[in-house]
Amino acid sequence: MRSARHLRAVWFALLAAASPAAAGEVSFSASVDRNVVGLEDRFTLTLTVRAPDLARIEKLALPDVGTLEILSQREQTATTFSFSGGSQDFRRIKNVLIVLKPTREGATTIGRATLRYGGQSYTTEPIAIQVVKNAPRAKSGRRAPAPGMSPFPFDDDFFRSPFDDPFFRSPLDEFLGQQRPIDEKDAFVEAYVSPDVVVQGQQATVTVMVYSRIDARIGETRWPKLDGFYAMDRDVSGARTEQKFIDGERYLYKLHQQKALFPLKAGEIALDPVSVEMVLSASPFSQETRTLKTRPLKLKVLPLPEAGRPADFSEANVGRFTLSAAVDATQVALNQPVTLTLTLRGTGNIHQARVPELPALDKFKRFDPAVDVQVQKSGAEVRGAKTVEYVLVPLATGELVLPEVKFSFFDPVDNRYRTIQTEPITLKVTASANAPPGTETGREVNLLAGTFKPIRFESTLSGYGHPLYRRSFFWPIVAVPPALWLLLVLGGAVSRIARSDSPRGRARQAISRARAHLKQASRHAARGMASEFFSEIKAALLDGIEARLGAPAQGMLLEEIRRSLLSAGADPADADGLVHELENCDFGRFAPASSRGQEMQDSLQRSRRLLQRLTRNAGRSPS
Template sequence: MLGPSLVFRARAFAFTTAILLALCDLAFAGRASIDASVDKNSVFIDDQVTLVVSAQGIDGEPELPDLSDDFSIVSQSQSRSVTIINMQIESSVTYRYVLQPERVGVLKIPPIIARAGSRTLKTKPIQVEVLGRQAKPRQHRPRAQPWLGRHVAPFEPNEQAAAGDRDIFIETSVDKTTVFLGEQITLKFRLFSRANLASADYTPPACTNFWKEDIKGKKTYTTIIRGRRFRVEEITTALFPTNTGVQTIGPASLTCSIDTFFTPMFSFRNFGQQRPRHLRTKPIEITVKPLPKGAPATFHGAVGQFSMSAAVDKRNVQLGKPVTLTIRIWGTGNVKTIQQLPKPNLDDFDIYEPNVKETIDNKKSPIYGSKTFEFVMVARKPGPHTIPPAEFSFFDPQSAKYKTLKTQPIRLEVTGSVSKTPATPLAGLLRRTG
């Protein structure tokens, strides 16, 4: 059991400590301040602005105003410093926000609010002039690096090197920026990271006036940038333009949290925390050319490289029994644009509407697919018959020419005699399929 003197000393020590802490708080509150600035007050729409907020002696974090109408927050970070000079403790926090302008014009960052005891502190509003896209000489565009594939200005000329100095960044690229109407574009989204991600929410780019087919599977690999190893996750999408003119692939975005406990690049004071990041790519413009004039009569919009075949399930058939003609078209391109083929021109046959089958192989790019037409035919007269060639035309973007495919004629031998009560084609079909 503690004696009275020890109890008194403990209570006196606790009281003195509380008084000192209160005095420190009052001292910090008396010196409380907040200031905000940007790294540049005039930028182009594709550039980014860094907002720096410096605070001292405030309670909690500063209250950032709603910027969603004018800016999106690409990333944010904070750093803290504590100094002791002549037994005086000074603590300051610096918050950095990387902002992406959303529109052209004179944009305003409203005052940022902070609390210090009963006081309310505010920064001065900041104006940023946002100009239209900067015209860049063609020769100044960054040359694609081997690990990047073919790029469409993922970075400004001075940004590509800076990318290697970041712990996490994203980009989008396409294999070509000028295409014909309906020609495939391969869009790749890549996440480069040296950090351990606790969570990630990917929003794909808006692709208005494009038909989209996602390539299955996510590719994961590592690469070296400026001597630093990055883990890369890659998502591929096939796009087919449906309108001519200049079309825009919108920005892709990623919202993620970095687990600093398992990421050695962060300082010890951040261990166990999760740092939020908001990343966004730049939009990509695609020039879509119309298809040339002079399309053949059998062209109905298919663009790509295709082949065609025709076959029957039997060449000798009894009168009144069905025979199936199968015409298959396959190749690279958007097979959904392949329209239904006309029925074969055979006067002595009853020909029914085809059964159409479509398959798309989206495991790799370019997209490969096929379309199959199955025509059920029933002869009305015996004897030799010839199924005429089927024709299919498409536009080949590689040669910039229309091409027409023709199948070989197919000979059929129909045996039997015409009955006074001819067999019902439906009954024959039921026997065939049942």
């Protein structure tokens, strides 16, 4: 830990000495790992910026790559020192590595890249690329390093100083904050509505997209109140993460959520922003939770036209539909039911669409229908089917006709009302074997005649004595369970009080507190909260000492704690280890941040072992 602080001080001194040369020259160059590539090959274009302060880069525009295709892009940054002639130079290097793929044979040119730095512009030279069908392979399996990178990235060169490798992560790098702050361009969300002009009842789809150029995890998503809409969630679980370049920067983007909205009234409707909670990380060592919001949206809803509106039209019937009718049998016996199924299919608000009722059927007994709705969950457009099943019992024999059923709706694609209808269905009803004699064709039949007879019965009422609650043994029986429960509760409380006042009880309480402090310390270590971690470790150790000594250890000097532990029969090595760990807690609370990570894990393991041995005879050991 002390060596790390010394190394940090040396680096800081080097930075101070190099600061007079911070105004060094700025260079901007472009290079490729080869100029002749095969049609199926991949190669790398590297843009290199050398400057005293990378934060002063105002804009870096990628070049036009002609017929080449950009597959990926990533960035690297490094710090270099050079000592020459008694002067020092301190620089930053930024490499933009772009992986390219040819799309066709022939010559092509990578254009000029542009850098805007400190109010001045810099450009690279064009690079000629020749694409052939089969390019010869390089003899060496090692690819040329990007400018500013070590030529020995995988070699164990004992004589090479880590200062020669610009991507060597020194304590100074952490001190200077290689972890750049997260800005609003690193991640954002967008929402759009399509179409943005609809008629009342027509579907409008709101899509939420998430974009990020750093590591990100999506958390809770909150939609605004959608008053005035019938809303349906669309399933986008199959959406894939893709990439695109925005202003020369590579972003990963994904379709996050989608809702189908059916407006219930006309007018200009404002949709408030959608909020998406995201956990963002610009480096492996830090993360930040932010709530990103989309821009407000506007939707224009036109009223349904009055001209040509059918009398039986319902405002929920907006979309494109088909209607069919079918029966499960066209020839039935007089006492057998038949099922008529009306099926409405199409795109639109199928849940709210109103299927017309059957007209009056004077020769059928009709029961209430059963309605079932099936809607596809995937896809932006809502489509599905609504089925209505009627059970009909014919009341007469002969050929009975089920009339056509009409359905009127507004078609937003053709912008007009339409009326469709089913075909009439003819049923042939025959007399059943149980029909009354002399039944004539076309005559209504009482199906229940002769089936039921009146119910007749005789009964007498008599008493059975006094009620149970008026008998002498009832209340004593009722009072016994609560009395026993009360005695058990009081006995348990008295027993707990007696145990807590005993030395063994106080030891168990101290051990329990030590376990709680260790668990809390483990959480602080995972979050990198060193000061809180060492405070919890110290509290756990003091509670363990109290469990062994039978007296509070808070306020005792370290030497006094050591003598007391030895007097209580503790092992001398354990007593020395506890004193040393208490000293380490005080030191660790104020140690530099870069030296705390592994030290916290090591301290946690040492403390657990010490407390297990110390409290072995005082009660259950903490874990």
